Amino acid sequence: MDLRYSASDEQFRKELREWLGDVLPAIPPEPGPHEWAERRAWDTTWQRMLFDAGYAGINWPTEYGGRGATLTEQLIFLEETTRAGAPYIGVNFVGVLHAGPTIMAEATEEQKAAHLPRILRGEEVWCQGFSEPGAGSDLASLSCKGERDGDEYVITGQKIWTSFAQIADWCELLVRTDPDAPKHKGITWLMFPMDTPGIEIREIRTIVGSSEFSEVFFDGARVPVANRVGAENDGWRVAMVTFGFERGTGFISDLVETDRLIAELAALARKVTRRSGTAWDDVALRRDIGHLQAEMDALWAMTKRNLAQAERHGVPGPAGSVVKVYYSELFQRVTDLAMQLLGRAGLSRDDVGELASGTFVEERLRSTSFTIAAGTSQIQRNIIAERILGLPKDR
Amino acid sequence: MDFELSDDQVALQEGLRSFCQGRLPMAAVRELEATGGIDRALWRELAEMGVFALRLPEADGGVGLGWADAVLAFEELGRAIVPGPLVWTHLVAGLVEGAAEGTAIVGGLPRDDQSRLVEYAPSLDALVVLDDAGAWLVDPSSLELEPVAHPLDPLVPVWRVTGLLPQGERIVGVEDPAALQEQGAALVAATMLGVAEAATDLAVGFAKERVQFDRPIGAFQALKHLMADMFVRAEVARGAVYAAGVTLDDPAVGSVRRAVAAARITAAEAALGNGKTCVQVHGGMGYTWEVDAHLLLKRAYALEPAFGGREEWEEAMADLVAQAG
Numbered sequence: 275m276d277l278r279y280s281a282s283d284e285q286f287r288k289e290l291r292e293w294l295g296d297v298l299p300a301i302p303p304e305p306g307p308h309e310w311a312e313r314r315a316w317d318t319t320w321q322r323m324l325f326d327a328g329y330a331g332i333n334w335p336t337e338y339g340g341r342g343a344t345l346t347e348q349l350i351f352l353e354e355t356t357r358a359g360a361p362y363i364g365v366n367f368v369g370v371l372h373a374g375p376t377i378m379a380e381a382t383e384e385q386k387a388a389h390l391p392r393i394l395r396g397e398e399v400w401c402q403g404f405s406e407p408g409a410g411s412d413l414a415s416l417s418c419k420g421e422r423d424g425d426e427y428v429i430t431g432q433k434i435w436t437s438f439a440q441i442a443d444w445c446e447l448l449v450r451t452d453p454d455a456p457k458h459k460g461i462t463w464l465m466f467p468m469d470t471p472g473i474e475i476r477e478i479r480t481i482v483g484s485s486e487f488s489e490v491f492f493d494g495a496r497v498p499v500a501n502r503v504g505a506e507n508d509g510w511r512v513a514m515v516t517f518g519f520e521r522g523t524g525f526i527s528d529l530v531e532t533d534r535l536i537a538e539l540a541a542l543a544r545k546v547t548r549r550s551g552t553a554w555d556d557v558a559l560r561r562d563i564g565h566l567q568a569e570m571d572a573l574w575a576m577t578k579r580n581l582a583q584a585e586r587h588g589v590p591g592p593a594g595s596v597v598k599v600y601y602s603e604l605f606q607r608v609t610d611l612a613m614q615l616l617g618r619a620g621l622s623r624d625d626v627g628e629l630a631s632g633t634f635v636e637e638r639l640r641s642t643s644f645t646i647a648a649g650t651s652q653i654q655r656n657i658i659a660e661r662i663l664g665l666p667k668d669r
Numbered sequence: 670m671d672f673e674l675s676d677d678q679v680a681l682q683e684g685l686r687s688f689c690q691g692r693l694p695m696a697a698v699r700e701l702e703a704t705g706g707i708d709r710a711l712w713r714e715l716a717e718m719g720v721f722a723l724r725l726p727e728a729d730g731g732v733g734l735g736w737a738d739a740v741l742a743f744e745e746l747g748r749a750i751v752p753g754p755l756v757w758t759h760l761v762a763g764l765v766e767g768a769a770e771g772t773a774i775v776g777g778l779p780r781d782d783q784s785r786l787v788e789y790a791p792s793l794d795a796l797v798v799l800d801d802a803g804a805w806l807v808d809p810s811s812l813e814l815e816p817v818a819h820p821l822d823p824l825v826p827v828w829r830v831t832g833l834l835p836q837g838e839r840i841v842g843v844e845d846p847a848a849l850q851e852q853g854a855a856l857v858a859a860t861m862l863g864v865a866e867a868a869t870d871l872a873v874g875f876a877k878e879r880v881q882f883d884r885p886i887g888a889f890q891a892l893k894h895l896m897a898d899m900f901v902r903a904e905v906a907r908g909a910v911y912a913a914g915v916t917l918d919d920p921a922v923g924s925v926r927r928a929v930a931a932a933r934i935t936a937a938e939a940a941l942g943n944g945k946t947c948v949q950v951h952g953g954m955g956y957t958w959e960v961d962a963h964l965l966l967k968r969a970y971a972l973e974p975a976f977g978g979r980e981e982w983e984e985a986m987a988d989l990v991a992q993a994g
């Protein structure tokens with residue numbers, strides 16, 4: 275165990291900081307939450323800038339065009355980009371953080387060559403077509419059909435909660451290819467082009483009023499067998515690899531973001547007036563903030579350990595569930611405290627006068643999804659209990 | 670001691686509940702978003718149901734009931750998440766012209782409020798400003814107001830007072846502004862209780878229907894316990910809310926301030942906790958605009974700072990404990 279930064283780490287940080295200082299001021303303002311085409315353009319332009327500067331796919335191996343950075347450099351990268359307020363990964367989330375890594379781990383050389391460089395350059399946006407109306411927590415019961423017809427699969431059925439479906443080029447799609455096999459044994463993982471005829475996308479309105487996810491209907495859409503990743507009917511195992519990346523490393527930048535939010539909360543408390551002073555005079559509030567920051571620091575330290583282990587073993591393990599369950603609930607508690615602090619200013623999702631309050635209200639609403647998306651907190655706890663602790667299953 | 674509802678109280682409760690079910694199912698409540706949360710015809714119907722004149726003497730055209738009845742009424746209004754400044758209008762019925770009859774819609778805010786947000790501003794006929802010296806009536810049309818584009822609760826639209834907040838005319842009949850604050854807090858607590866119960870019902874209904882892993886999700890203990898906790902929170906709050914009503918009617922039975930603080934703190938816990946759990950139990954559906962869970966959660970948040978937020982009531986309670994000891 276050694277937490278010190280080496281000279282080359284510091285050099286990496288210095289160069290990155292300089293680069294961010296150069297490029298960030300020229301970036302146009304972020305488009306609104308409903309402007310999907312603009313958001314795609316904004317997010318992919320940033321991805322391209324990262325690529326050109328050699329920062330895209332910071333943790334991807336160099337053979338796939340990534341930087342192949344050390345673990346420490348990855349953490350420095352996240353810290354610095356978040357601190358500098360650089361664009362978030364946005365619509366590139368699926369491609370860069372879990373579809374790409376799954377392709378790296380499971381796909382053929384040809385498939386890798388076709389997709390990985392394009393994902394890195396921001397030329398390909400991916401979405402995730404896993405969940406269905408009848409298959410959420412019980413994902414393995416999915417029923418969207420993939421029927422073999424010569425060298426194609428014919429897809430019929432429905433997906434739901436597909437984030438970014440309306441602007442994605444590709445979808446990591448799970449389909450049932452053997453309806454007679456036990457449920458985990460008849461699933462196949464496909465790379466599905468979103469411009470295939472025979473699909474319809476219907477946006478779903480979320481509780482924040484945006485439409486970040488959609489229903490996707492497949493009516494005899496045809497996809498080449500060559501787009502399959504892994505063997506036919508071995509898709510459940512491939513999906514577990516995807517989850518390993520999604521749950522294991524997908525949340526790290528959110529952690530840095532949470533850290534920043536706690537600091538902003540403390541700043542906000544000094545601006546909220548109460549009686550003759552400010553909310554910061556309230557010792558109970560200060561202690562709550564101190565407590566949350568302690569949890570945050572511990573979570574960050576734990577994440578570093580997880581990353582170190584993941585690096586040693588290749589794929590992140592179920593420890594990702596520990597981060598996910600703790601992070602999502604911690605984030606909700608941070609934004610809950612903010613709501614408490616804001617009082618009547620919390621009636622608005624926009625900033626109120628001089629108070630930078632809008633973000634907190636918005637994040638409180640948005641974060642209700644954190645304990646649901648990518649496996650609910652209940653499912654994560656089941657995974658911890660059953661796969662880590664070895665407790666007997668109740669189903 | 671008799672802490673059971675009387676037959677009249679049960680009738681009041683059932684009357685309002687069936688009124689809300691018939692006239693204000695969630696689909697109808699949602700439609701109020703288009704009109705800033707207010708429909709004047711509906712407001713008068715609420716007045717006819719006695720919502721505003723409930724505690725006025727019969728001789729003055731009121732229903733002649735007390736606080737114990739009022740909390741039951743507001744519990745039902747909360748259950749149906751009826752929008753509008755119901756608590757303020759109720760509090761000043763008999764003091765501000767038209768409030769009791771439902772012809773005047775009266776809102777309110779604390780004078781020292783940093784946010785200067787006014788709920789339902791363009792629909793208001795009168796605005797009460799509450800401070801340590803009293804309650805003051807302000808003509809809302811005299812205010813410079815700026816709409817807030819994105820309110821927390823789509824059914825509780827807000828406007829910001831950008832100019833001066835005038836002193837207003839003293840409302841005769843409000844001798845003790847602290848007492849008005851307590852009364853308001855008691856009715857907010859009752860409303861929160863209703864929200865909490867609605868959240869439990871919605872979650873339980875869903876958990877019986879939604880099947881995953883070949884069984885209704887309510888069969889999983891992890892979810893059972895979440896919903897059992899929802900029920901427990903609401904039942905605890907109910908005890909406190911009803912006790913606050915009874916104590917307001919008859920201060921001889923105990924400290925009004927203490928009873929209200931207990932109701933306000935536990936009811937907020939129930940509404941917020943149950944609102945969140947209700948979303949969680951729904952999974953992805955809970956994060957959609959279409960399912961009602963978010964409306965309950967947002968209302969819980971919107972009610973939280975009304976008539977003193979949590980820290981104010983917790984401190985009040987701590988002071989009372991210290992005095993008692």
Ligand SMILES: Cc1cc2nc3c(=O)[nH]c(=O)nc-3n(C[C@H](O)[C@H](O)[C@H](O)COP(=O)(O)OP(=O)(O)OC[C@H]3O[C@@H](n4cnc5c(N)ncnc54)[C@H](O)[C@@H]3O)c2cc1C
Nearest residue numbers: 402404405410411435437647648650652889949950952953
């Ligand atoms: C913002 C957001 C974005 C999303 N993006 C995507 C996406 O891009 N692609 C995609 O495929 N999916 C996506 N999802 C879907 C997400 O993965 C599912 O919502 C999630 O897995 C839960 O499934 P469900 O919604 O069907 O809820 P259900 O599985 O029906 O769960 C309902 C409730 O039952 C509980 N429950 C279920 N089973 C058990 C059990 N065995 N023990 C205890 N409790 C249980 C759950 O915890 C939950 O509280 C997204 C969801 C959200 C909210």
